Amino acid sequence: MKLTNPVLPGFNADPSMIRVGDTYYIANSTFEWFPGVRLHESKDLVHWKLLPSPLSTTTLLDMNGNPASGGIWAPDLSYADGKFWLVYTDVKVTEGAFKDMTNYLTTAEEITGPWSDPIRLNGVGFDASLFHDQNGRKYLVQQTWDHREYRHPFDGITLTEFDTDTMKLDPKTARTIYRGTDVKLVEGPHLYQKDGYYYLFAAQGGTVFTHQEVVARSKTLAADSFETEPDGPFITNFDTPDFEIQKQGHGALVETPGGEWYYASLMARPWNHDTESAYDPRGWSTLGRETSIQKVEWDDQGWPRVVGGHGGQVEVEAPKDAIETDAPLTHSRHDEFDQDTLDTDWNTLRVPFTPHTGSFGDGQLKLIGHLSLTSNFDVSMIASRWQAFNFDAETKVKFDPFTYQQMAGLTNFYNDKHWSWIFITWDEKKGHVIEVAENNRGNYTSYLKDDAIKIPAGVDYVWFKTKVRKQSYTYEYSFDGETWHEVPVTLDAAVLSDDYVLQTYGGFFTGAFVGLAAVDYSGYDEVATFDYFDYKELGE
Known part of the structure; x- marks a missing residue:
């Protein structure tokens, strides 16, 4: 062995x-x-x-x-x-x-x-x-x-x-x-x-x-x-x-x-x-x-x-006296949020998941929107490590924002200065929309802006997916969970690396995570409901 x-x-x-x-x-x-x-x-x-x-x-x-x-x-x-x-x-x-x-x-x-x-x-x-x-x-x-x-x-x-x-x-x-x-x-x-x-x-x-x-x-x-x-x-x-x-x-x-x-x-x-x-x-x-x-x-x-x-x-x-251990060979997983405790692969930032953050069980994760992903306090997010260079991760989310200060979706995250996500938010002209944004060395960029994708009337849930392919990654969305549309934005995965963060910041010790997040910095605690999370590792 x-x-x-x-x-x-x-x-x-x-x-x-x-x-x-x-x-x-x-x-x-x-x-x-x-x-x-x-x-x-x-x-x-x-x-x-x-x-x-x-x-x-x-x-x-x-x-x-x-x-x-x-x-x-x-x-x-x-x-x-x-x-x-x-x-x-x-x-x-x-x-x-x-x-x-x-x-x-x-x-x-x-x-x-x-x-x-x-x-x-x-x-x-x-x-x-x-x-x-x-x-x-x-x-x-x-x-x-x-x-x-x-x-x-x-x-x-x-x-x-x-x-x-x-x-x-x-x-x-x-x-x-x-x-x-x-x-x-x-x-x-x-x-x-x-x-x-x-x-x-x-x-x-x-x-x-x-x-x-x-x-x-x-x-x-x-x-x-x-x-x-x-x-x-x-x-x-x-x-x-x-x-x-x-x-x-x-x-x-x-x-x-x-x-x-x-x-x-x-x-x-x-x-x-x-x-x-x-x-x-x-x-x-x-x-x-x-x-x-x-x-x-x-x-x-x-x-x-x-x-x-x-x-x-x-x-x-391996050691000559090794006793073969039963453990999964892949870190692919699927979470329906039907347990009364969070899976051990999930992590939160700085403090534990509490009723202030949200709730889970009965097939749903509810995240109460709080401060932005740039905050060192009160962030509503659960995330797990990237453990392969190539993987797909997806989720299904319901969110009803009434201000652009409310956002919820799927994120790839390194730290408060380096992350991106695809999310549901509100636009003054279009109502509920999908946007992709990135925070790179603390500089925030909205990629779709006036071209933010309008969510059709009567659509309660939106499906989000990220495809990570070692050097870069993309986001996709679906309104029915079957037909997927790629957002025309390709992001550099290096931004989520220890070595990139080190160029401007002394804290470069973690690694990239993928997770689910809700933000409501308006202070009205809008709730996002996630039905599942799926992480599937692919070959090199």
Whole structure:
């Protein structure tokens, strides 16, 4: 059996992988999307089942007003003392000199919860992980942030002892154990023990095409005691520009029951327009940062090496003791909204779905229109990740607007500054109409304007479809669900990529989503009714 990378396609960044018995778990960053922390489980490292997210209440996570790509950065999942430990960061500022954040800890006896009320740890830096030493002591290991403009903002890896009696950190024990190499931007630390050494895995180079993972080791946890792996880095794609996998680094190590080793890492699969060089720009990552798994062997000096070289492989041998896991091979799905809970593939922005947002069940999703899709507050939208380069998504919607300030439809969305949609709205001359609009770097464009498509009298429902074809995407509409009409607007998918957003904004960490939304910034709470949602992945 072989695994094919990415093992978790679409936005599944910063994997924290562990094994408990014969089961592997991966926790991923979710940033401003709710619920917080995405969890998967597997017994073979090949097939992964999506689990309920642990941060599903505002007691555990309240991101109202968080900036795009704030929120949950690099959660750390571990297992010790008969329970799961989850450390997570809620980042409130992403741009400028400061990274205001709080690190929290929650625990659960079962991976499905319930999870304890959060314990506030500190705000020293992000990417915090909890290390359970074999001697019984526990430490928080984290990137350290320095706001001073005359210093580099990434100020090494700090280790602080955690007291399990008080469930608090002891700041007097804090010390810098590793400062990284000249590549800088050292972050994402995880500590392990093997053969008398402490091994520190850490990311460097920023989570872009210069990204890499380095390994350092020490026989103690003393300040500045860690020695960097020679002939490194451990993994990078900076010098493999022709490889389909890019940006690997920032991940976690796991040992199988049979003594094999694997490393889970973030990765990306950029593509280029036909008119571009494949090297500059290196590409556009519309699926965001995904999760790869590489096999690891230890050399005769006791250093870990990626099998196949530090660029990694697309196909990797699965563990010899893998237990085949039953999980879907495609992420295609159909939702009739007939359940009393939202499917786990759905996400909302910053806060949970509540009666203020709308309702679902009995075959309908009702969204109450609130603020625009440019807002960091009170957005009525549910969305799920793009998990393939080519897919169709469609819905059926009923909406009765009486002002152009009311809109509802189908959206492709990256963040509040980068999105588009096809929607029903109201026009002074034509009444109910269909429009297509795009927000690109915060600049809003209505594509149809006076040519907005009039909805015939007596038509209650309109069907909307988007066709995403890797480099571009389009929208279609129907008045009967059978005869479809393409809107003559082709949009550049690159606008919904990490790499495009990075050109103007520091928060570029998520990936493209497709979803359903309602807006009523007039404040009259007009309701949109959606009958179903269908997402169908197509071949490459």
